[in-house]
Each structure stands twice: as C-alpha cells, then as structure tokens.
Amino acid sequence: MAEADDGGVTGDSGLPESLALAWGLRERPAKGPKPGLSLDRIVSAAVDLAAAEGLGAVSMGRVARELGVSTMSLYRYVAAKDELYVLMQERAIGRPPEPPPPGTPWRERVARWTRAQREVAHRNLWTLRIPIQGPPLGPNNVAWMEQGLAALEGTGLTEDEKLGVLSLIGGFVRSEAVLMADLDAAMSARGIAPDESMRRYVRTLRALTAPDADNFPAVTRLLDSGAMEQSEDPETRTPDADFDFGLTTLLDGVEALVERRE
Amino acid sequence: MAEADDGGVTGDSGLPESLALAWGLRERPAKGPKPGLSLDRIVSAAVDLAAAEGLGAVSMGRVARELGVSTMSLYRYVAAKDELYVLMQERAIGRPPEPPPPGTPWRERVARWTRAQREVAHRNLWTLRIPIQGPPLGPNNVAWMEQGLAALEGTGLTEDEKLGVLSLIGGFVRSEAVLMADLDAAMSARGIAPDESMRRYVRTLRALTAPDADNFPAVTRLLDSGAMEQSEDPETRTPDADFDFGLTTLLDGVEALVERRE
DNA sequence: CCATAACGCGTATGACATACGCAGTACGCG
DNA sequence: CGCGTACTGCGTATGTCATACGCGTTATGG
Known part of the structure; x- marks a missing residue:
C-alpha cells in the first residue's frame, strides 16, 4: 500500500490522504474522468455551512446538497467525516499572522x-465544537x-x-x-441575548444555593458581588x-x- | 406548567427536571405503579458503560439494554440524552475534597x-468527550x-x-x-502504547516539516531537542x-x- | 486502442434519538 | 370500597446520519 514517494510519511503514521494533499505531498492522479469536484470546494462548502448554521448542520448529505452533488461523491475526496472536520479546522484557522518586527520583546x-x-x-x-x-x-x-x-x-x-x-x-x-x-x-x-442568558444563569444559581446558603458562602458572595x-x-x-x-x-x-x- | 414550589427555579431558567431532582427540590410523585427504574440506576449504568467502553458506547439503547429495560423507558426519567450527559458528568466529578485546615496559605x-x-x-x-x-x-x-x-x-x-x-x-x-x-x-x-503514539506523531511531524525546514526552524529545533x-x-x-x-x-x-x- | 484507474452516484445497512400512543398499575379521594 | 387519574414500562414508527458496496461511465497512458 501507498507506493508514492512521500518521504515515508504515510508509512505508519496514519496521516490521512487528504492531509498529505494539504501539504502538497501528493497530487490527484490524472487518470479517470475530470473531477467535477475538489477537496477545496468541499471544504469551502462545509465551512460556509458551519459558519452560517453551526457545526450541527454539517452532515455529509447536507454538504453534498449544497454542492449539488450526491452524498457519496464526497467520499472520493475524504475518507471519513472526521477527516473533513480536520480540514475544516485547518481552513478556518488559516495562516498565522506575520511575526512582529525583530527587537520586539x-x-x-x-x-x-x-x-x-x-x-x-x-x-x-x-471550530470549538469539533471533537478533538x-x-x-x-x-x-x-x-x-x-x-x-x-x-x-x-x-x-x-x-x-x-x-x-x-x-x-x-x-x-x-x-x-x-x-x-x-x-x-x-x-x-x-x-x-448573551447577557440575558448569563442573567438567567445567575438567577438560577442563586435560587439553587439560597436554600442552604451556609454551604455556599463563597458562591453567594460571588453572586451578590454582581461580578457576573x-x-x-x-x-x-x-x-x-x-x-x-x-x-x-x-x-x-x-x-x-x-x-x-x- | 410546573406548579410545585421550587423557589421559582423552573420558571424561566430552563433547569431540567432531572437536575431539580438532583438538588433534592422535587420528589417523584407517589401516584402510579412503583418505578422499577430510577434515575440513579440509569446514571450508574451509563457511567459504568462510559468508563468501560468510552462515551461513544453510551447510547440510549445500549444503556437500556444494560439495565434490562426498553430504550424508551429511560425517557420517563430523562428528557433528552443531553440531560443524561449532564447527570453523568455530575456523578463522575463527585463531591469536592474536604478543604485543607485553616491557616493553610x-x-x-x-x-x-x-x-x-x-x-x-x-x-x-x-467526561472530556461530553459536548459542553x-x-x-x-x-x-x-x-x-x-x-x-x-x-x-x-x-x-x-x-x-x-x-x-x-x-x-x-x-x-x-x-x-x-x-x-x-x-x-x-x-x-x-x-x-501512549508513548509510541507520541513517537509516531513526532516522526510524522518531522517528515512533514523536514522538506522545508527553513520555514519551520523553531519546530525543527523542538523536534530535535527530544523534548517530546x-x-x-x-x-x-x-x-x-x-x-x-x-x-x-x-x-x-x-x-x-x-x-x-x- | 484498449485496459485501467478515477469518476459520480444509487442503493442498502445499521445506528441512533426520539415522538406517540397504548395498556397496565396503584394511590388517594370521594 | 371503588374508581379516576397519574404514572409506569414499552412497542412501533419516523427521520437522520455515516458509510459499505457495486455499477456504469470516462479519459488517459502504455
């Protein structure tokens, strides 16, 4: 298995095919029909979907529909959904910023x-919802x-x-x-609203701890301080x-x- | 809805029924047939399962089978799987340790x-796999x-x-x-083995960064240092x-x- | 020029969470 | 004492999902 010269990366490291592609280690073979799809478009569609409707909206079927292709087509480019997740995170994080000028402490x-x-x-x-x-x-x-x-x-x-x-x-x-x-x-x-959500949490916590405030002096103090x-x-x-x-x-x-x- | 005196907790806080139970705010009504199940046994079974086979093995069906009951029975005690997760985490974390003696810095x-x-x-x-x-x-x-x-x-x-x-x-x-x-x-x-897993990661990372080590001087240094x-x-x-x-x-x-x- | 490798996709499978409704059960009120 | 009612456990059904498998098609390299 895995004959191409990849510097021994694929050997026993478990590096997925699609990641090797991301490192530019491999190109898609030029054999069969012209691909109508591309990893790039798939990842883009998935990322857009996640950004718009949350990670929960990202299912293989939904991503495929978004691209106007069938569900199973995606598996020509990605071995499993986990792989897609990795690629999505990789896309989202992007390149790091330029390093600050030398001499910066x-x-x-x-x-x-x-x-x-x-x-x-x-x-x-x-991205934070992606299982690590x-x-x-x-x-x-x-x-x-x-x-x-x-x-x-x-x-x-x-x-x-x-x-x-x-x-x-x-x-x-x-x-x-x-x-x-x-x-x-x-x-x-x-x-x-976010602050309303926090307010509810505070109210609930207060209601729960109030009955035996003796057991929760520090929490009570925190809630009373208005810090939240x-x-x-x-x-x-x-x-x-x-x-x-x-x-x-x-x-x-x-x-x-x-x-x-x- | 929610008539019982719970100090206004249920009002608009979204506190699930089962958590109110955990706080001892509510008891199961003494009306119908004697419950053959209990929240406690359900949570125990789920926790045992997670400990033995990982969180992925915890499905409503599997937990039910483990208890020798039907899947849907569980929903008499838990409104949704997320609620079970919360209860499982709550069970796993347990009581905090006794505070150290006074005077401890x-x-x-x-x-x-x-x-x-x-x-x-x-x-x-x-517990770390539970979606927050x-x-x-x-x-x-x-x-x-x-x-x-x-x-x-x-x-x-x-x-x-x-x-x-x-x-x-x-x-x-x-x-x-x-x-x-x-x-x-x-x-x-x-x-x-865990350390073997880490070794593979290091090997893979080295293989990936080696081709253009110029762009990854610090990573290369890290890998070479044997720190990992x-x-x-x-x-x-x-x-x-x-x-x-x-x-x-x-x-x-x-x-x-x-x-x-x- | 044709075998072969990639392509897109239809179908099928097996989990899974959960809505809904039913029949039995036991407590509390009349 | 009896009966309604609230609660029990559960069977069935629905819809979603990831993914295995295999088919017909396409373009290319030997």
Whole structure:
C-alpha cells in the first residue's frame, strides 16, 4: 500500500490522504474522468455551512446538497467525516499572522500571538465544537505552532518549557472562546441575548444555593458581588477585559519562569 | 406548567427536571405503579458503560439494554440524552475534597484544589468527550466552584478576579487531561502504547516539516531537542512533571496578581 | 486502442434519538 | 370500597446520519 514517494510519511503514521494533499505531498492522479469536484470546494462548502448554521448542520448529505452533488461523491475526496472536520479546522484557522518586527520583546510577541489566536477562534466559534482528534498536523496549525515557538525564542526556556507554555496558552484561549460559544449558542437557540442568558444563569444559581446558603458562602458572595452581570456598566467589564486579565496573569507566570532561567 | 414550589427555579431558567431532582427540590410523585427504574440506576449504568467502553458506547439503547429495560423507558426519567450527559458528568466529578485546615496559605489551597480536579479528570477521561452545554449547574459542580472560590479567600482579589483565575485553572486542567485522553484513545483504538503514539506523531511531524525546514526552524529545533520523547528517561519527564510545570507557572501568575492587590 | 484507474452516484445497512400512543398499575379521594 | 387519574414500562414508527458496496461511465497512458 501507498507506493508514492512521500518521504515515508504515510508509512505508519496514519496521516490521512487528504492531509498529505494539504501539504502538497501528493497530487490527484490524472487518470479517470475530470473531477467535477475538489477537496477545496468541499471544504469551502462545509465551512460556509458551519459558519452560517453551526457545526450541527454539517452532515455529509447536507454538504453534498449544497454542492449539488450526491452524498457519496464526497467520499472520493475524504475518507471519513472526521477527516473533513480536520480540514475544516485547518481552513478556518488559516495562516498565522506575520511575526512582529525583530527587537520586539518576547512578552509583546507572545501577547500578539495569543490575541491573534483568540481572534480566529471568535471568528469561527463552530471550530470549538469539533471533537478533538489529536495533536495538530495540518500545515496551518503547524505554522501557528512555529510562530508560537518563535515568540518564545530568546527567553532561555527549554523546548520542553516552551511547549508547556504554548499549551497553557492554547487551553486558555480555548476555554475563553468556548464560554463565548456557549453564550452564542444559548442566544441562537432561543431568542435570548448573551447577557440575558448569563442573567438567567445567575438567577438560577442563586435560587439553587439560597436554600442552604451556609454551604455556599463563597458562591453567594460571588453572586451578590454582581461580578457576573457584566453588561450593566459597559465601561468596567467586557469580554475583552476578562480576556486581558487572564492573559496578563498567564504572562506574569511565564515571566516569573523566564526570570528564574536567567 | 410546573406548579410545585421550587423557589421559582423552573420558571424561566430552563433547569431540567432531572437536575431539580438532583438538588433534592422535587420528589417523584407517589401516584402510579412503583418505578422499577430510577434515575440513579440509569446514571450508574451509563457511567459504568462510559468508563468501560468510552462515551461513544453510551447510547440510549445500549444503556437500556444494560439495565434490562426498553430504550424508551429511560425517557420517563430523562428528557433528552443531553440531560443524561449532564447527570453523568455530575456523578463522575463527585463531591469536592474536604478543604485543607485553616491557616493553610492560599497557594497551597489552590494547588490542592487543582490537583484534586486533575485527579478526577484523569479517573474519568470520558467526561472530556461530553459536548459542553453551558456553565455548571449540578450540586457537585457548584460545590467544586465553592471550594475553588474558598481557596482564593483572603487573597484580596475581587470576585471578578477569582472567577477569572478559576476559569484559567479549569481550562488548564481540562486541556492537560484532553491531551491524556487523546493518547489514551490512540492506544485503545489500535494497540499502541501512549508513548509510541507520541513517537509516531513526532516522526510524522518531522517528515512533514523536514522538506522545508527553513520555514519551520523553531519546530525543527523542538523536534530535535527530544523534548517530546518523554518516556526515554523516566526520571526527568513525566506527565506529572508537565502538569506541575504548568501549575507552577499559573500560580506564579496569580501570585503576581495577588501581590499587586496588596 | 484498449485496459485501467478515477469518476459520480444509487442503493442498502445499521445506528441512533426520539415522538406517540397504548395498556397496565396503584394511590388517594370521594 | 371503588374508581379516576397519574404514572409506569414499552412497542412501533419516523427521520437522520455515516458509510459499505457495486455499477456504469470516462479519459488517459502504455
């Protein structure tokens, strides 16, 4: 199996055919009829669909209908739906931003990278619903990793530690965005605004914990503090402020590590 | 609809019936035939199934078969599968650990809480596959939140900031555990040991980036550093060490924040 | 020029979640 | 005491989905 020279990638790594294509390692053979379809068009249709109606709307049948072809045609280009998911995420994340000019301090570099990552996640909230398959393998994902590692260059951290810092940041970006996606979903499900959704949560939680507030002193204090009703005063608390808070905290931790290494 | 006195919880919060039951707000009416089933047994069966064969094995039909009842019986206790998921997670996370003795410094308190959270996650990796529905509402989840907030008591942080720190930590624990779950899944899928799975990933990534290593200097450096082949020398790099690294970094960040507040 | 490899697709299969309705059951009220 | 009623478990049906398999067709390289 797999005769073409791919540098031994296909060998036993389980790299799907379609990903090899994304790396430009393979071209479609020029044998049979001219393909009326293309991986590119399939992924585009799927991404458009997910952006418009959510990941739940992405079924093989629906994507095919959107393209005016039959369901099974798609399987000439994709071995399974999971593969399509991977390709969609790869498409959505896109190329990482250009690295900042040389001389930029590491903290600024990392902050930029993180913010860029967040922006992409927020623009494509549906990607967060994709069941995670494993470590990133697509060209764009690897390019992001490259930029992330580059941002930590010159900090004196070991490669180990850089990896640890990146996954720390990745987890942070992801969970912040998931929260956003949840609010977003609550909104589109029933016609509820995000802050209204949060208000309901607070009200429910209060009703649940009130009967035995003695067991939940800290939660009660949190609810009473009004910290969770952000949008009452748009000046003080915004999602951006929450994000910046987390980012600062995270970077302070990294900074402590960097200083320890010097 | 919903006449019983539940403190107005059911009103417009969308709290599912079964969760109200979990809070002890409602009892099953004593009217019809004696129930041969119970929410408790259903959740237990589902959890056992997930633990043994993964979340994918949990279908309504399968859970019912495991209990020796028909599929549709379950819907007398659970309104939808999502509700079952919530209950399963709630069961798996269990009660939070006892708070440490008074006088324990906050950093120690938070570290304990985080480690406990990690332990639970690792013991129930399948919970990470549950599609996230929204903020936690079950009694156990709220109790964990309570303990987390309590661990940050006396730090001088605002309630806002405590919340931010907790979600930061939650995201960290989650992403570390997801990585573990992925390795675990790769193992049980094909008979591959976790470290072998990681080795393959490294090999594949190297094969992909090698052709134009110029574009991936940092990734190449990472791969060459051997940082990703942990288990060669069990003394230096273990999953625990990775976790502790992240935790320390995180807590250093929080510490900087706390000091700023004093 | 023709075997062969790719193409698009129709059909079939087997899960799955869940709507709906039915017949039996036991409690509480009259 | 008896009966309505609310609740039980469950059979059946519907619609969606991913995907295996095989067919007729097409273009190309030997």
